[in-house]
Amino acid sequence: MKIVRTIICTLAPTAEQRTELDATLVAFADACNFTAEVARSMHSTNKVTLQHTCYQALRQRFGLSANLAIRAIARVCAALKVPVKMHSVFALTSADYDARIFSFREWDWTFSMTLLHSRAYLATKLGHYQKRQLQGRLPRSATLAKRRDGTFFVHVVLTDTAPEPAEPDGVIGVDLGIKNLATTDDGENFSGDAVEAVRKRYGRMRRTCQKTGTKSAKRKLQTIRLRESRMQANENHRISNRLIAKAKDTGSAIACEDLAGIGDRITARKAQRSRLKGWAFYQLRTFITYKAKREGILVVPVDPRHTSRTCSACGHCEKRNRKSRDAFVCRQCGYALPADWNAAKNIKARGEVMHPVVGPVDAGPRNPVEGTNKPRHLSGSGS
Ligand SMILES: [Zn+2]
Structure with missing residues (x-):
């Protein structure tokens, strides 16, 4: 299976190169818009046809090199095939590169x-991560991009073949949640408190900005949002890396909630407050999936229903087993432990049962009717 990753690299061009980069982006966008115009008038999104009609014009009128012209035509064809993009205007913000017009010198x-x-x-400003990823690689495609603040970037595309998932020795059960972002069946716990505390701190600032509604307030609001989501992503990377490392060290598979269930988690009443949290949750689940794939670790998606009210010792399922958000005490056998830890144990057990049946691919969304029949209220009281 192929895994495609994009590594974003900041460029450090000289003033002269900067002008050249700008000129390239302008020419590329103009070429795209010209080609799109032709495509629309010809009612064609066929690459060969458009190449035949536009190639010479792109070379002469816009001064593009042969391969940039080809890339512009390819971009237009791909974009216009999507109905909503049929009438799009191409902005001066990016240009596509292939191996003939782009290379990396280590x-x-x-x-x-x-x-x-x-x-x-073009010189670059690369962090450790980018250097590690690019080491020894010969990337074959990239996109040149310019952000609104004037910084130039290259989005380098790396293609790898994913290792076949190894047959696991065991299963690590992971309970994903809102208060505790993740809990494993051995009791390791990743609290969401740090992120939540910062979010609260920004909360008042955000409300003031929303009320003010001026242009600068909106800008500020956007800055806050970006900062929050960066922080959340950072946390999610940290957690998923730790989980993957754990699975790799022990040769285990990872069992966690299937993506289909995540939409059900958020109740309408709390939708506003929980939108970001729900999104963060989804992001963590996605990080786990793609990082596991990269490392050849099997992810077993399990149905999480009732995992937090079922006793992991005796199997007794009752709502009152969960005394509070944090505490689980079985009303039948008296088994007591933190609620999320108990849920993780149940998820592990389900993962062990399901692994022989279910492959590493997530099942599609569950029957929507079933979903609405059984709403789960995890955001406040737990599932
Ligand atoms: Zn019990």
């Missing part, structure tokens, strides 16, 4: 790219 961490008038070696 010894000084530069990208060689064909620009409008020249081929340039």
Whole structure:
């Protein structure tokens, strides 16, 4: 199975290169818009047809190199095939590159790219992560992009073949939640308190901005949102990395809630408050899936219903087993432990049962009727 990853690399161009980069983006966008115009008038999104009609014009009118012209046509064809993008205007913010017009030079961490008038070696500002990913690689495609603040980036596409998932020795059960973002069946716990505390701190600032409603308040609001989501993503990376490392060390599979169930989690009443949280939850689940795939670790999706009210020792299922959000005490056998830990144990047990039947691929959404019949209220009181 192929895994495609995009590594975002900041460029550090000279002033001269900057002008060239800008000119390239302008020419590329103009070429795209020209091609789109032709495509619409011809009622065709066929690459060969458009290449035949537009190629010479793109070379002469916009001064694009052969391969940039081809990339522009390819982009237009791909975009116009999507009905909602049929009438889109191409912005001056990005251009596509393939192996003939783009290469990566490892010894000084530069990208060689064909620009409008020249081929340039562009210096980069790379972090440890980017360097680690790019080491020893010969990427074959990339996108040049410019952000609103004027910074240039290269989005480098790396394609890998995922290892076949190894037959696991055991299963790690992971309970995903809102208060505790993740809890494993051995009791390791990743609390959401740190993120929540920062969110609260921003909360008042956010409300003031929302009320003010001026342009600068809106900008500020956007900054806060970005900061919050960056922090959440950071936390989710940390948790998923830890879980993957744990599974790798012990040769285990990971059992956790299937994605289909996540939409049910958020009740209408709490929808506003929980939107970001629900999204964060989904993100963590997605991180676990793709990182596991990359490492050849099996993910067993399980149906999480009743995992938090069933006793992991005797199997007794009763709502009152869960005394509070945090405490689980079985009313039949008296088994007591933190509620999320108990749920993780149940998920592990289900994962062990299901693994031989269910593959590493998530099942599609559950029957929507079933979903609405049994709403689960996890955000406040737990499922
Ligand atoms: Zn019990």
